[in-house]
Amino acid sequence: MLRIVRYVLVVVLIAFIVVVYHSNASPAVSFQEVEAAYTESGLLDGLDLQNARQLERYLGITPEMYEEAAYWKAANPMSADELLIIRAKDEQALAAIEECVENRVNDQTTLFGDYAPEEAAKLADHISDARGIYYVYGVGDAADEWDRVFNGIQ
Amino acid sequence: MVFSSLLFLFVFLPCTLIVYFLVPARAQNVILLLFSILFYAWGEPVYVFLMLFSCVFNYVSGLDIAADERHAKPKLIFALVVNIFMLGFFKYWGFFLGSINDIFGIHIPYHDLPLPIGISFFTFQAMSYLIDVYRGEVEPNRNIIDFSLYIAMFPQLIAGPIVKYHDIAQQLRNKRITRVDFSLGVQRFVVGLAKKVLLANTLGAVYVSVCALGEGEASVVALWIGILAYTLQIYFDFSGYSDMAIGLGRMFGFQFQENFNYPYISKSITEFWRRWHMSLSSWFRDYVYIPLGGNRVSVPRHVFNILVVWTLTGFWHGAAWNFLAWGFYFGVLLVVEKYVLARVLEKLPSVVCSLYTLFIVIVSWVIFSQPDLGAALGYLGGMFGIGVEFANAHALYFVRLAAVPLIVGAICSRPNPWRWFTRKQMAHPALTTAALVVLFVVCLSFLVFDSYNPFLYFRF
Structure with a gap:
């Protein structure tokens, strides 16, 4: 009887693994390939690649939270355009990153709200999407296309 | 949570x-x-x-x-x-x-x-x-x-x-849960919380800043400050967590095994591993090392046993080549210490033995903390002047930023402050309780402004 229970439990474990593996999985490619999908898409005009310190400065995302990240920001200071793709350390770190992004969107909306309503509108339509421990956040006219790139990566 | x-x-x-x-x-x-x-x-x-x-x-x-x-x-x-x-x-x-x-x-x-x-x-x-x-x-x-x-x-x-x-x-x-057990549990928990929030997080911020230095900004001084900060951070982070776990266990009536015993006062690598993450070391000893034959085998087999156990210990920490290398590094050093250095270390002054151990451990934390082996080798090279200057304006900034946390951390990593506190507790229990309350409030004030502070060992 105990032996049968053990076998049934193992079958349940395998079923769980199959479901988890196919439902909440990160893209099946390296971070560099995800980054390349954006840089080669021609959708980053007017955005400059930033470094880790600028990512921390603008969004409050510290290196403890992620394994790899790429952050582009509009060269024009009057624009709210920015794009972040990130591979979080784990799910808790991902939750912390999402919180940072939420704060960033709120701060930017307050900043641009009074004098640049078109930028505020872009912020209202920002994208924020996660697959496994990969995450994308974007503000800009191409935001929906950035999201499509993210979800199109196998 | x-x-x-x-x-x-x-x-x-x-x-x-x-x-x-x-x-x-x-x-x-x-x-x-x-x-x-x-x-x-x-x-x-x-x-x-x-x-x-x-x-x-x-x-x-x-x-x-x-x-x-x-x-x-x-x-x-x-x-x-x-x-x-x-x-x-x-x-x-x-x-x-x-x-x-x-x-x-x-x-x-x-x-x-x-x-x-x-x-x-x-x-x-x-x-x-x-x-x-x-x-x-x-x-x-x-x-x-x-x-x-x-x-x-x-x-x-x-x-x-x-x-x-x-x-x-x-x-x-x-x-059986007694009032004494419960209060000792609370005390242990607060001490662990302070280690994590006041020391580990502060020192961790230094290391993160050093690692974020761009091309041409790093220097020998900054890299050493960074890894010294990480050396203390990982101790206070993990031993702080263990203190909190042991304290909480005691509040609920359970007594867990100690996990740390002031590892940075060790005078050899063998002693270090008797004092660091003791529950993991004893797990591998009881369930891998001894079943493999332990030390009651031929010398080549003993060397093999040590290398297997320590490579597995490294691999337990994470799925990356640098963790395997970190475990193997300790395996090799333990073999060398056992068969070559043991007699030499016995004759050396204890301060030299302590410095030797600290140096080996600090180098190991570079391998452990960097994202991959290439980055670890780059960092290690920088610590010895390869490709970076000795000091620059950033280094001076880090000296000012890290001096106090490093000194406080170094003092608190030794048994003396805790022994002093225990003695005072006997003589002035009300005063030490008040000190713990103040410590707790200070921790809370830090936590209010720093909501994301995961433990390093959560990733393992």
């Missing part, structure tokens, strides 16, 4: 304690188990299934192994394989396929799954139980609530100490 979060300190812990002490003693294990499941599910709503699976599967396996001595071995092997498969799939699958892809230049598609928090710890606890049952060292637990509590008890669920079943079996059945 982490111990050093306001949610845990002001909602979860008080609720758990109130309900735990309100219910009759026979219901306390059920309550603690339910709150432990809630604690885990808070951060891992999906992976809580794995923890529950581990509870039920290993409970059934323990009974099955004990039921039939003649077929116990294949049953044990089956149960261990399932545990190792679960750990291996969630922790090492991506690394394994990624390495194959890199080595052979092929592209086998795979998904990177998030690591279930604490899986390395609760899987090792379960395996120790199964092996002890097989060896006849413990009776299988016939109460699924008590057994599940052993696997899932929230104080040590996420990052240890790795509790062996025989250490806690009696307490699961019959525990």
